[in-house]
Amino acid sequence: GAVVSQHPSRVICKSGTSVKIECRSLDFQATTMFWYRQFPKQSLMLMATSNEGSKATYEQGVEKDKFLINHASLTLSTLTVTSAHPEDSSFYICSARDDTSTDTQYFGPGTRLTVL
């Protein structure tokens, strides 16, 4: 089946630094990718919709200047957490919609971010 990878799988950083998370579709093209965040014992909440070649669409309450999304190619979207703070510590998961099968989305394995 189709595979979506995320890198890194786990990252620990100091408060105030920036962290970039990559989401790649390995064997299909994805014009649209979604970024989710999951806090402990909570469900996944959509942060933003990433579209190749255009600006991302952010959900209400998500700061676009803090969570920078770049979808520069049909197989790669990146989420950069700028000036990270401990409250940004979370599990970040992306999904990618297969362009050839628009009813299908595939999920990445997630990235665990810990901000000290």
Added chain:
Amino acid sequence: KQEVTQIPAALSVPEGENLVLNCSFTDSAIYNLQWFRQDPGKGLTSLLLIQSSQREQTSGRLNASLDKSSGRSTLYIAASQPGDSATYLCADYSGNTPLVFGKGTRLSVIA
């Protein structure tokens, strides 16, 4: 706005028992319904996808059904095993839109 509720929030059963997890939606106009498994600290594993024209799907010991008229889905796990212990999430989605997830049911199967 679609909201998804999963009941129970947590469940502990002895090994070998059959069990049912429930998922309900505030908007019964469900397009696709998908069940996932999430192990602690891990990402999502897709279990079953019920597409809009279907009413149920089966994979091994798992059976998921969807009743659009009532906005409910159930995941049936037969002969549970300790390896089934995880959080189970249901989600409603169209391929064009992001998934709306429930908070999940944390399942513990005791050997």
